[in-house]
Amino acid sequence: MIRLGRLPRLVYINWVLLRHGLDEVILATHLFRPLRFLGWFMPWRWLRSRHIPRGQRIRGALEDLGPIFVKFGQILSTRRDLLPPDISEELARLQDRVPPFPGSEARRIIERAYGHSLDEYFEHFDEVPLASASIAQVHLARLRDGRDVVVKVVRPGIPRVIRRDLDLMYTVAGLAERYWTEGKRLHPMDVVREFEKNLYDELDLMREAANASQLRRNFEGSGLLYVPEVDWPLTRRDVMVMERIQGIHVSDVETLRARGVDMQALAERGVEIFFTQVFRDSFFHADMHPGNIFVDPDRPDDPRYLAVDFGIMGTLNPTDHRYLAENFLAFFNRDYRRVAELHVESGWVPPETRVDEFEAAIRTVCEPIFERPLHEISFGALLLRLFQTGQRFNMEVQPQLVLLQKTLLNIEGLGRDLYPELDLWKTAKPHLQRWMDEQVGPRSILRKFRRQLPRLGEELPELPMRVVKTLNEVEALRTQVEVQNEQLHRLRREVRHSSARSFATVTGAALVVSAFLLLGLDGYAPAMLGDAPFMTWVLGGAGGLLLLAAWPRR
Numbered sequence: 001m002i003r004l005g006r007l008p009r010l011v012y013i014n015w016v017l018l019r020h021g022l023d024e025v026i027l028a029t030h031l032f033r034p035l036r037f038l039g040w041f042m043p044w045r046w047l048r049s050r051h052i053p054r055g056q057r058i059r060g061a062l063e064d065l066g067p068i069f070v071k072f073g074q075i076l077s078t079r080r081d082l083l084p085p086d087i088s089e090e091l092a093r094l095q096d097r098v099p100p101f102p103g104s105e106a107r108r109i110i111e112r113a114y115g116h117s118l119d120e121y122f123e124h125f126d127e128v129p130l131a132s133a134s135i136a137q138v139h140l141a142r143l144r145d146g147r148d149v150v151v152k153v154v155r156p157g158i159p160r161v162i163r164r165d166l167d168l169m170y171t172v173a174g175l176a177e178r179y180w181t182e183g184k185r186l187h188p189m190d191v192v193r194e195f196e197k198n199l200y201d202e203l204d205l206m207r208e209a210a211n212a213s214q215l216r217r218n219f220e221g222s223g224l225l226y227v228p229e230v231d232w233p234l235t236r237r238d239v240m241v242m243e244r245i246q247g248i249h250v251s252d253v254e255t256l257r258a259r260g261v262d263m264q265a266l267a268e269r270g271v272e273i274f275f276t277q278v279f280r281d282s283f284f285h286a287d288m289h290p291g292n293i294f295v296d297p298d299r300p301d302d303p304r305y306l307a308v309d310f311g312i313m314g315t316l317n318p319t320d321h322r323y324l325a326e327n328f329l330a331f332f333n334r335d336y337r338r339v340a341e342l343h344v345e346s347g348w349v350p351p352e353t354r355v356d357e358f359e360a361a362i363r364t365v366c367e368p369i370f371e372r373p374l375h376e377i378s379f380g381a382l383l384l385r386l387f388q389t390g391q392r393f394n395m396e397v398q399p400q401l402v403l404l405q406k407t408l409l410n411i412e413g414l415g416r417d418l419y420p421e422l423d424l425w426k427t428a429k430p431h432l433q434r435w436m437d438e439q440v441g442p443r444s445i446l447r448k449f450r451r452q453l454p455r456l457g458e459e460l461p462e463l464p465m466r467v468v469k470t471l472n473e474v475e476a477l478r479t480q481v482e483v484q485n486e487q488l489h490r491l492r493r494e495v496r497h498s499s500a501r502s503f504a505t506v507t508g509a510a511l512v513v514s515a516f517l518l519l520g521l522d523g524y525a526p527a528m529l530g531d532a533p534f535m536t537w538v539l540g541g542a543g544g545l546l547l548l549a550a551w552p553r554r
């Protein structure tokens with residue numbers, strides 16, 4: 001059911017959709033269906049008839065609906081497994097540009113978070129924002145100790161806007177799942193749920209700061225990537241302070257060339273950073289758009305990247321991790337059988353999948369790609385084709401892999417912009433191979449052993465005492481078992497005796513009763529009993545003896 005409170009915004013959404021000639025996606029409910037026909041009388045029908053591509057119309061509608069919808073569109077653009085290419089490519093152009101909120105407001109938020117005047121901590125705070133996006137805004141500042149920093153502040157009132165828009169998205173997704181034929185396949189509710197998680201992650205700047213610290217530690221002293229240092233004492237849930245970095249935007253190829261940056265090395269290092277993050281650390285920056293990446297201007301011959309914005313990070317569990325590496329290697333060895341097997345083994349496709357059929361489908365998709373020169377092969381496109389093939393075999397959508405594919409596409413695009421001859425495979429293979437060797441080779445055993453070493457070191461001195469204690473416990477247990485065994489034997493004997501006694505009692509009593517009966521019959525005893533008084537004595541005597549034998553003794 002649609003809640004009344006949501007109705008005005010829902011009507012507004014429909015209005016925007018109509019305005020962009022999207023009446024075919026007007027919420028497919030009986031409630032809104034009459035609105036569809038309004039479209040026939042409106043000029044935008046005419047616009048549509050002039051063949052504005054549908055991707056552009058959807059992009060326009062999302063821009064009109066506000067920043068949360070724009071973000072949603074951006075995330076959707078990465079779901080090339082769900083959307084047709086014309087729409088996903090158009091959505092990828094969505095820009096998260098939102099008018100900034102006043103610097104005085106940012107000041108107020110920071111002071112509320114610290115509980116003190118901003119001047120106590122900052123020598124200077126630039127009220128004109130450096131950048132402004134839908135969730136947060138970034139300001140330049142200088143600390144009292146002279147360090148230049150950037151201060152990221154969460155947009156005021158944004159949690160409420162997020163809640164409102166998410167509510168609507170859930171409503172729309174629910175309706176789509178129910179009434180739209182494609183809805184069952186695309187699982188829109190799951191897509192919104194995933195989006196919600198990302199949004200709330202981005203809202204928490206403590207979380208982003210922790211991501212930054214972890215990534216910084218992972219690349220400490222590597223010379224490949226520099227991550228600015230977080231100022232933890234000044235970081236809160238809605239305010240983050242970090243070292244200011246100064247570099248050349250990675251998309252500014254002209255300046256990079258003019259500064260004499262080694263473009264091949266730069267492109268290859270981008271790939272290396274990605275594979276190191278994915279396969280060595282299993283922790284990767286998943287928002288690698290060019291706006292977040294800079295190049296260190298001071299090291300043109302030995303280029304180094306500088307990264308910002310750690311709101312969205314990807315991780316892989318050890319199983320996905322291993323299967324992914326094996327998949328890449330199998331792919332590039334054109335071992336499609338192995339690729340198909342790996343998909344079944346990892347549980348990405350159902351276990352009943354026919355491996356031979358799946359293998360044939362993968363071969364059909366990949367062979368044309370491999371016909372091209374290796375430096376033209378796109379990893380991202382390959383993964384995408386694989387997802388699409390997997391879908392035909394009921395492959396479950398794996399969000400962590402989708403994030404990875406999106407990042408790979410980013411890295412690939414970036415690398416090829418910098419150095420078009422970049423051979424991704426040649427650059428990536430040694431990293432993959434090294435990772436595989438480390439996972440299965442003797443080094444891996446050594447590494448695992450090393451990881452256990454501190455615990456072993458702690459527990460080793462206690463080992464003799466533990467052995468003695470364990471032996472004592474075993475001895476005590478053995479004695480206990482013996483005692484219990486003896487008791488068990490006794491019990492069994494008693495049960496056997498008592499059942500024999502019961503038998504003797506019942507039989508004895510029966511014989512004695514029979515004797516009395518015979519006595520009662522007197523001369524009427526049947527002939528077959530012969531001499532009745534004699535039989536009485538025999539039965540009575542035998543019964544009496546049995547009763548005597550069964551008499552309890554102490």
Ligand SMILES: Nc1ncnc2c1ncn2[C@@H]1O[C@H](COP(=O)(O)OP(=O)(O)OP(=O)(O)O)[C@@H](O)[C@H]1O
Nearest residue numbers: 096131133136138150228243244245291292308309
């Ligand atoms: N430590 C830093 N040093 C220098 N500039 C920075 C730093 N952090 C952020 N910036 C600048 O501010 C911009 C926005 O920062 P950031 O990407 O973290 O914010 P955002 O709100 O997540 O924006 P978006 O969602 O558009 O990526 C960056 O693109 C970069 O230009």
